[in-house]
Amino acid sequence: MMERPLTHHLKDDGTALSLAEYRATGGYEALHKALSGMAAEDVLEEVRSANLRGRGGAGFPTGVKWSLVPRGEGAPHPKYLVANADEMEPGAFKDRLLLERNPHLLLEGMLLAAYAIEADVAYIFLRGEYVDPARCLRKALAEARDAGLIGTHILGSDFSLELHLHISAGRYICGEETALINALEGKRATPRAKPPFPQISGAWGRPTVVNNVETLCNVAPIVRHGADWYRSLGLGDESGTKLFGASGRVRRPGIWELPMGTSIREIFEICAGGMQEGYGLRGFLPGGGSTDFLLPQHLDLPMTYESIGQAGSRMGTGTLIVLDDRTCPVGMVLNLERFFAQESCGWCTPCRDGLPWTRQLLEAIEAGQGRPEDLATLEEHCGFMGPGKTFCALAPGAMEPLQSALKFFRDDFERHIAEGRCPYRQA
């Protein structure tokens, strides 16, 4: 039977596991194990050798991220751990599932991560629109506090941790870890220059680790069952499981926990049931709004950071956004670029000015007022806002669906311009 450490114990009624219910599934045993017999270094080593990689989209090895934090005697304190629960990527809906259904899995993962990096204070950085997750987390935090799992001398050990919930006031850029740190400090969420990396100088100038919710939810199962077990869950060389999803005109949109390396076809055809009656598959964004389109010919690729990267896109959040043959690709890209233009923090010029310009060009094309030379201008923008040209990854991410749409759905752009109207709209 396939093992699903993140979702196996979720309740069918859709409510969150209480502390007692979580404990009945073996919850907090990893914390007991760590605090009663493992050094901080041992926990870190277990996660490193499990090959856990960041589930927020970038795929950076979690153990390596943690190992850059100064530890031991002479390390600066307080140190901070932050769970990034600012899930705002269009088309991403995986962290919400974990927050609403198994909040203690996150809390236990945070306790273990904080233990490993010797953090003193932890925050859950939650987006303000996540009202139901906020309710679930508040209840779980109260339960954990009452049970002595948060606070001083946790489970009678020397380990102490304060854990707070920060509710954000809403900006996509807060998902970028240095922007998130500015937001946590009560400032505008503009990204910071790196170096210094947050592990050296993060929140309030102290060593800080920011990890995605799903990443942290993997930590307790790894510590409990060991790195070898975790590595065996993935397919081929891949480690662990991943929450994959599909949305759009598919038969059964949803989220599924599957081995890392599962093929896109299995997610799309078996889990999501393929396209709805009367709709054909044009393409899909494999991992949220800031990833390049892929085509039906890519369905047999395994969902791994490398294989999706080699195909010219990114696995990102692992949540497919499916484009059907009755939806206008230009309209879809316009919707995405409107979002990115709105959410640019305004810090650097290419992004602040380039994204609204991109949006205007797409608005004109979609309205049937585009000019043939606009396509070359859009391609120039993809270069001007590509990797390395902007302060952070927001604008390069915004260019990914655009540059791939210009390549794969070129006919659609050209028809809009030639016919002076959107061909998908009823006359």
Place this chain on the structure above:
Amino acid sequence: MAEVFARDTGWSQVYLSDEERAEIEREAECYPRREGLCIEALRIVQRHRGWVSDHSLAAIADYLNVDAAEVESVATFYNLIYRRPVGRRVILLCNSVTCWMLGCETLRTRIQAELGIDFGETSADGEFTLLPVTCLGDCDHAPAALIGDRHHHDLDPDRIVALLRQSREDE
């Protein structure tokens, strides 16, 4: 306005309610520095008063002992801080990509017909304000929206109208 923007006026003591101040102090325990409370303070005052007026802004600046321009720069940065009055309930209609593909524009049109408001507008009776919102993370049940602090999904035009009428009767 100039006088209320001046520092150290004691304006916050006059303006902020005991409850607002107590809530800000509770949040203060979670952060190492008081100026870091800016977003929490804005959220707390907005929860009590519906939006953040210039007077509220000045009071927060005074209370946290930070510059009012600093608080303004933060307040205007975040999508969920309202610097203009809003209705008793804010409708946050998701218009991100999946909800767009699955018909959020028809919801918007229907809300317009029902309440006479488009994005950024408040109904004449002061009951509802309609705003777009970024992906609510419910793409497998699109389209989705928040009405006040209630999350709704699998919406269609009839259903959102029913929810709006029902939420009028709540409380």
